[in-house]
Amino acid sequence: MAKLNFGGVEENVVTREEFPLAKAVATLKEETIAVIGYGVQGPGQALNLKDNGFNVIVGQRKNSKTWDKAVADGWVPGETLFEVEEAAKRGTIVQYLLSDAGQIAQWETVKNQLNPGDALYFSHGFGITYKDQTGIVPPKDVDVILVAPKGSGTSLRRLFVEGKGLNSSYAIFQDATGKAYDRVVALGIGVGSGYLFETDFQKEVYSDLTGERGILMGALAGVFEAQYEVLRKNGHSPSEAFNETVEELTQSLMPLVAENGMDWMYANCSTTAQRGALDWRHKFREATLPVFDDLYDSVKTGEEARVTIKANEKEDYRVKLEEELKELRESELWQTGAQVRKLRPENN
CATH class of the missing domain: 1.10.1040.10 (N-(1-d-carboxylethyl)-l-norvaline Dehydrogenase; domain 2)
Structure with a gap:
């Protein structure tokens, strides 16, 4: 982690030079990343991770337009594409990328598939920050982390294909394993971030909703x-x-x-x-x-x-x-x- 000065304020940032892709892949070589949701952020993050050499599966409701989109993008039913519950069960890192409303609706299903030592990943601080309204309270024995690309999933994928990156924030809400930092940074590099800057779940959602x-x-x-x-x-x-x-x-x-x-x-x-x-x-x-x-x-x-x-x-x-x-x-x-x-x- 490097400290850079922005307008006289020091911030913690991580660059690709400091944490190269090869290191990110090695960090997560034993992990199965389950991307839950294939709507806004899901496609870009899942495809970028797959193309970067990570072990990725997708969880999506069957017989839906987004299921069909996932199939069209090359995800194979029964191999790399599953129903939400099955994908969450198979994943050691669960990227919870459903809409905020979808996260509320599917939370009990996903929570029941989390095992001690797993990581629960968000790209938005909404569910955790407003837990009194969403009911999303993670188990104490899992890492809870966030990478929030500063743009749409479409832009994230487009820039990745062009060999560029989209800056992202990262945050750690809960470090149950002692590996949360390495996990979140590896995922941030893996999804195609240009550089990563530190925040927390509350600041992420406050700035995001305001923006x-x-x-x-x-x-x-x-x-x-x-x-x-x-x-x-x-x-x-x-x-x-x-x-x-x-x-x-x-x-x-x-x-x-x-x-x-x-x-x-x-x-x-x-x-x-x-x-x-x-x-x-x-x-x-x-x-x-x-x-x-x-x-x-x-x-x-x-x-x-x-x-x-x-x-x-x-x-x-x-x-x-x-x-x-x-x-x-x-x-x-x-x-x-x-x-x-x-x-x-x-x-x-």
Whole structure:
């Protein structure tokens, strides 16, 4: 473990150079990794681990779309693909990658298959942190660990195939065997992390829920909609409004930020853009800071967990969700986006 300085704060990080893949494979050579769930994170993590030489099996409900997807991805029923209970029974490391609602529903089944010395692995701190609401309380004789890739499972797999990595956090909630650190780091390297930074289960879920509801998804979508609406009501065409709101950001400016930071992106824009951005950034920060404070408090008190769990318990949740997504998809903003994407040079 190395200590790196980020903005004057020292953090514990693990790199591929410090803990190479060969060491990770050797660390887990006697282990069977059972990936439970083949929805969002499951495919990317399972396939990356398999391609990196680990012993991996998948547990998924039979006769489901995700079971069929696993088969299509090369997992063999009865050999490397099993029902959830059977996979959990066979695994010495159980990667619990079902949705938060799925983890609640399947917890008793999985818990009953955990043996002393096994490891229970999460990619989200939700179930453990909000145990009073989820009922997920692991046995005392198993390691409880976390690797949380900072992106979707789709991105994790795509970057892996390109020979790149996606940064991940890691945490140890319970070290029953004395091997939890080596296990969690080996798994983090195995799933394709660029580097691993230390956190704990509570901080992971607090930052994750805040980020998803904030700048990563909720705030971003809301700000897109607001700017697009202002441009449209002032007479700008859908194409112009979309390009100035979304396309230029995602295709031109964000890659520059990713490459060298926000200041470098500013330095590579016109002086007119620089001046306006530097001035207006303060107004946007002051306007949104109270919203982010409210959001974090809602996460910290467990209110966001309560809302999520309650929503998922409703029988018509999936139907209502599709209606909300359809409204988003069929809005003028994103219908315009669909047409603009078709016009990109790589699609012609």
